[in-house]
Amino acid sequence: MPRTPSSPLLLAGLLAGAAVAHAVAPEKFDATVPRSLPGTPRQWTYASGVAELALAAGVAHPRTRRVAALATAAFFVGVFPANVKMAVDARRRSPAVRAVAVGRLPLQVPLVLWARSVSRGAVRD
Template identity: 75%
Template sequence: MSRSERSPLLLAGLLAAAGVAHFARPRTFDAIVPRGLPGTPRAWTYASGVAELALAAGIALPRTRKAAALTTAAFFVGVFPANVKMAVDWRHRPTPQKAAAYGRLPVQVPLVLWARGVAKGSEGRS
């Protein structure tokens, strides 16, 4: 299997694992939901978990891959405020935890680019 064939499946796997984690350990995600959002943090945790699972399924299927990958890129941009909140909330934690929280911020850029690359790589395929 070539790299271009593996890339969508790896991205789908990452999204699926993250989606499952939202249900397996929701408290972790509840804590990073920005306070200004309406509703409860748990509702947002579950909604984002469902979204990640749906995006994973969409990317895994060649017929829906391009649209799902573009939506995934937008999703990664949309969840960035949660990563910012985590970095702010964890600024006084021990160095390894603080580093992990700050490290999540720049990781969003390659994730967005990866999703866009998967979309571009799926053009003309079905």
């Protein structure tokens, strides 16, 4: 994604929207939490929502944007296993559900690249 003045705010908005979704409809996210993780899926759902909200705030603020955008790129890499689990779990679901689940996998790449681009465009103090 090209660096534009609005790009960091769009990324922050995406993260904030995802954070709200984790709080409003946690069941959908609970199902994607790998069972090998300690604790309950709901704890991970809420923790990832809180992380997204913190990242959104960091990306939105020019002073913290560079570090927050790099952390966002790492976060997008870190949640990839949940997307893989979603795709695996969708094998026996409808074709539409399978298509959405599998279609999410390659979307992580542009998200990571977008966050890295935002970090490179940030002002260094």
